[in-house]
Amino acid sequence: MAPLDRANIDTDAIIPKQFLKSIKRSGFGQNLFDEWRYLDHGEPGMDVTQRRLNPDFVLNQPRYRGAQILLARANFGCGSSREHAPWALQDYGFRVIIAPSFADIFFSNCFKIGLLPIVLDTNIVDRIFHEVSSTEDYCLTVSLENQTVTTPSGEVCTFDVDMFRKHCLLNGLDEIGLTLQYADKIKAFEEKRRTEQPWLFA
């Protein structure tokens, strides 16, 4: 796992705006945290292997290479609704983000793409930050099934997750497909609405 010790990390920092011009859904990982991660300014289409990495940025430290869990501070993902932010985190290789709190839209976007945001108590997050910085190869185990995060010392922290979201994640369900099972109900609602508030359908 990798620790990113900052509060209020916004979606502009997670994936800067110039990369939002893409009409694709993939390939954002190489520009995750672009302005912090590289010393030069990044633009779409640049070969990132030719760019200078910022040695001070935590994700560039060899010990955090290949991390699948990101640890951050409060209000992670604040700002815009761009789903490019969770796409970039996922494309980089993260599967779980742990923080004391998340911004609402970001939180909901994560579930839609199969990235798991976990809220843990500030004190626990604080402790994990201390532990990870002082321990090489620090590794957390996350079980969505059991809703637990287990530290190397064997401490087990539980987390909450909506049943429906958990169900969708564990079973890889297509939410649109699930909603369309209610197509008749949607049509009935729509017809009633058309009668009662016809100006909405003008």
Add this chain to the structure above:
Amino acid sequence: MQTLYDKLWQSHVVHEESDKPDGMALLYIDRHLVHEVTSPQAFEGLRLAGRKPWRPDSILAVADHNVPTTERSHGISDPISRLQVETLDQNCAELGITEFKMNDLRQGIVHVIGPEQGATLPGMTVVCGDSHTSTHGAFACLAFGIGTSEVEHVLATQCLLLKKAKAMQVLVEGKLGHGVTAKDIALAVVGKIGTAGGTGYAIEFAGSAIRALSMEARMTLCNMAIEAGARAGMIAVDDTTIDYIKGRPFAPKGELWEKAVAYWRTLKSDVGVTFDQVVRLDAAQVKPQVTWGTSPEMVTTVDGRVPDPSQIADAVKRHDMERALKYMGLTPNMSISEIRLDKIFIGSCTNSRIEDLRAAAEVVKGRHIAANIKLAMVVPGSGLVKHQAEQEGLDRIFRDAGFEWREPGCSMCLAMNDDRLAPGERCASTSNRNFEGRQGPGGRTHLVSPVMAAAAAVAGHFVDVQEIY
């Protein structure tokens, strides 16, 4: 008894699984606004799954983020931006979706044109793949930003699966001082409750100061609900709301109008209803606000000073403040009025409507921007706002004062087009976010109201607008 939020929520529930404690509801969406940045992947997803839009007539599309604000009859020069805008054009043409194209007079920022066209009506659920969709709550709508997966979900099903938020009331009583605006209320609220203060809530703005606001000002306020962490902001319907809507192209007419108005009048919180949280603000105490940091909650008053991190006990907060001051190139305890500016940006979905431009023009009229201002620009929110302003001669006032008068779009609010700050440049901006790099890598943003931006343009540094007009 019900809050306005309860009413809006309940009237859109298609299906609810009440047996589950965290059961989500399937909510019907009346209006889907679409722009070029967050929609291409949704349209592609729809196509790959062999699905069609459920109700194309509920959608209004416009390109706003990528469009140039300079002469654009020859199209967009950046090939990547151009492809994104063309992709929107193609998707709309293919699926029968109404789109205002780049050179259409009605084109503009999605959150300006929705209300301007009467496409945003009270009692609607309004969504858009854009966090500032909260703007439309000014019309007693349940309006909120969504991600691209949800854009696809709404396209395919006309619904969203949502969990009900808690209700917060922000009560602003009293009278605003001269030169104090809805933007200052918004920033003061964000400063008071923080950028996560509204997380998990829908905010209703109420009180005598809110009732006294114009629709443009109410939109400014609801626009920034997301900056306080709340996905939705809203305001009850009153005469101001109804007067604004009347006669707009998408608004109901004749008998339907009367019927609609009768319903819209019910869109307010019941007297005596309890909110999960109430935040109070005395309008008379609100002063012009200026942000000093890299989060909208890092804000103070124009007569204030840059804070001193050494006075902050909490280590995480202190570290954030030090980092913000370093990025912003500011020293602790310096007066806000000592901050000298390089650029001025009047525009964005927060503050680019006709009233914003009138107020700013009033300040710069007969004056000129200071010598140290490298660029001052006005970017109207829509082609119609621009046209109206030109009818009133506002463009002349701005140009005579040394401002550039541009074509409509999101522009330097997020710098996806060519309008941006160079590293280290400092800008007084009427937009909504002062994040690192938001207006260009290394750029330094101070959020203010249009009159404060205009005053700063004239003075070259921040100055209390009350002192100069």
